[in-house]
Amino acid sequence: MKAILKQHEEHKRELEQLNDHWENSARYLEYTKQELEERLYHAEESAILIKEELDEISIQKEIEIQRLKDEIKDLRQEISFLSSSQVNNHRVKELEDALNKAMREQMEFKEKLRIAKEQSEGGNGEVTEVTTTVRVIVKVRPFLDSDPAGPQCLMCNDTEVQIESKKVGSAKCFMFEKVIGPDDSIDELFMDLESNIVHAANGGNSCILAYGQTGSGKTYTMNGVISRSLNKLKQRFDCESVMISLQIIEIYNEQVKNLLTNDPLSRDWKDILNLSEIQLGNNWVSKAQDLIKKSCHKRQTKSTDSN
Incomplete structure (x- = not known):
């Protein structure tokens, strides 16, 4: 009997020790909770303050970007006037330097604005993948002296293009996801296309299609986009760690031509598409640039009423 009582006493002490341990653990967990x-509350408060601060910075940068756009426009007009007036070249050079400086500042502000917006959305300042299926971005070509209508017939902002024409009477307004104005560079256009390159680099499918009438600047624009895309891929990948293939096809009058060879136009488009892809191997960036340059000289170019 004594042995049983002793055993019960020991068991009781063990249970009391376990109970003390559980109570201590419960107090610690409550304190930790x-x-x-409290830390979560402070973090949420900090996040709200940071977002408000970033929103304010974004507004300030947008105002500054618009100011720089206006300054660039005024400088272009003054340079054009002075050039036509045959004034001293020194003044024109000063204005051109000021114009280049304003354009650089505009690009810097746009890049800072992009990073600030991504940070306010929880990003890390890096370009993220494209999230929409199809986007339509308009790049307005600068007006040339040979154009029948001057710049006064067209007005645009970041999302709208307004065209005035005697043929249609009243002004017509068109809306797009983004409008790149005539004073904006290819670099600014590529900032909006960069997410497509990131998406492709991550294993997705991407297509950048230039559409427009003859003389609207498609070839010039796409050459700039392709060059910047290759440089972007070069930054992302080691040239020897990936396998890049290239295909350059021309479709002309419903006939297909492989621009990487000297073969003529053909209607056997399935065979051409199957055989036209080549592997670039190492140093693929420079090889791709060289092949693209050579292929451009093989394109069919015919004059039309528009050029």
Whole structure:
């Protein structure tokens, strides 16, 4: 009997020790929970303050970008006037330097604005993948002296293009996801296309299609986009760690031509598409640039009423 009582006493002490341990653990967990809740509260407050600050910075940068756009426009007009007036070249050079400086500042502000917006959305300042299926971005070509209508017939902002024409009477307004104005560079256009390159680099499918009438600047624009895309891929990948293939096809009058060879136009488009892809191997960036340059000289070019 004594042995049984002793055993019960030992078991009781063990249970009391376990109970003390559980109570201590419960107190510690409660303290930890309160501490985490307090830290979460402060983190949420900080996040709200940071977002408000970033929103304010974004607004300020947008205002500054618009100011720089206006300054660039005024400088272009003054340079054009002075050039036609045959004034001293020194003044024109000063204005051109000021114009280049304003354009650089505009690009810097746009890049900072992009990073600030991504940070306010929880990003890390890096370009993210494209999230929409199809986007339509308009790049307005600068007006040339040979154009029948001058710049006064067209007005645009970041999302709208307004065209005035005697043929249609009243002004017509068109809306797009983004409008790149005549004073904006290819670099600014590529900032909006960069997400497509990131998406492709991550294993997705991407297509950048230039559409427009003859003389609207498609070839010039796409050459700039392709060059910047290759440089972007070069930054992302080691040239020897990936396998890049290239295909350059021309479709002309419903006939297909492989511009990487000297073969003529053909209607056997399935065979051409199957045989026209080549592997670039190492140093693929320079090889791709060289092949693209050579292929451009093989394109069919015919004059039309528009050029």
